[in-house]
Amino acid sequence: MEGTAWLARFAPWCFSALALCGPVWAAGMEKPRVVTTVAPITDIVRHVAAGHASVTGIVPPGTDSHTFEPVPSDVKILAAADIIIVNGLDLELPTVGLAEKVKRAGVPLVQLGNRTLSREEWRYDFSFPRAHGHPNPHLWPNIALAMRYAEIVRDSLSSLDPGAKEGYAANTAAYLARLRQLDEAIFGCVRSIPEKHRKLVTYHDSFAYFAPRYGMQVVAAIQPANFSEPGPQEVIRIIRQIRQEKIPAIFGSEVFPSRTAEQIARESGARFIDQLSDDELPPPPNDSFIGMMAANMAIMTGSLGGDPRCVAHVDTRGLAP
Structure with a gap:
């Protein structure tokens, strides 16, 4: 052990029984390079890492995260990463597959969703049928689960970079306070909606974990598992169900344009609202995951007969450049 003790102390690697086991950061070194995927995950990681690690998200804004294929330039980014943090639950299969091929030995690949829920807690639905084997991966609209994401990111970065552990802890504590404020606001939003209208019909089922937490029901998701119509x-x-339950609005997204959703709204008598977002952040100064969810709640609540001012007090600011 004496022959490797100096190397373990001064090189950015840890050694166990003379075997390389992963990078560890020391004072004066370049900041750890964190690579992420979709915008909400990237934003959560940036809030935890602020000032201590550099964070690069590789999924462009407005891109369907389920069908995103990494481009050649992403190979270089993933190969240079010191840690890779993804949502998991099969959301980014092409990216995860590429990362596993090109990342350096010992670089952690953290799948947040897989660490947050047990297999028994995974949800399946029309867009994500159990028969296909891929669970619904959209955990983050449930803010309690987003808070767990932040904690896992904190712990992962602290293990990688123990010298900045206190900084990651302080960042996370401040961010969790903002997430708790958002969580409480969402409960208030839903309470303002007439109980008979606390039902969601969406094009892509991004709210499977959101609805049970906040007392809403996902009545239908329009997009099938193969992302067709x-x-x-x-x-x-779906039209019959909307009519029977007198649902006032159905929700889509600019990322998932659908004439079928518009047709369903028209023939059922519901309004079609195509402004919800599950993975595209608003423009500055509200360019944050919290800003995205607050905007969603204002739109959703107002469209279902509630008070859209329910999130007016939430701190939605994005990180300064």
């Missing part, structure tokens, strides 16, 4: 029988079923 639903068949005629499914369209008829």
Whole structure:
């Protein structure tokens, strides 16, 4: 051990029984390079890492995260990463597959969703049927789960870079306070919606984990598992259900444009709102995950008969450049 003790002390690597086991940061070294994927995950990581690590998200804004394929320039970014943090639960399969091939030995690949929920807690639905084997990966709209994401990021970065552990802890504590404020506001938003209207019909089912926490019900998701358009029988079923339950609005997204969703709204008598976002952040100064969710709640609440001012007090500011 004496022959390697000096190397373990001065080189950015840890040694166990003479074997390389991963990078560890020391004072004066370049900041750790963190690579992430979709914008909400990237924003959560940036708030935890602020001032201590550099963070690069590789999924461009407005891109369908389920079908995103890494481009050649992403190979270099992933190969240079000191830690890779993804949502997991099969959301970024091409990116995870590439990362596992090109990342350096010992570089952690952290899958937040897989660490947050047990397999028994995974949700399946029309867009993510159990038969296909891929669970619904959209955990982050449930703010309690987003808080768990932040804690896992804190612990992962602290293990990588123990010299900045206190900084990561302080960043996370401040960020969790903002997330708790948002969480409480969302409960208030839902309480302001008439109980009979606390039902969601969305194009892509991004709210499967959101709805049970906040007392809402996902009545239908329009987009099938193959990301195409639903068949005629499914369209008829959804239209009938919306009419029967007198649902005032259905929700889509600019990332998932759909004439079928517009048709369903038109024939059912519901309003079609195509402004919800599950992974695209608003423009500055509210360019943050919290800003995205606050904007979603103002739109959703107002469209379902509640008070859209329910999130007016939430701190939605993004990080300064």
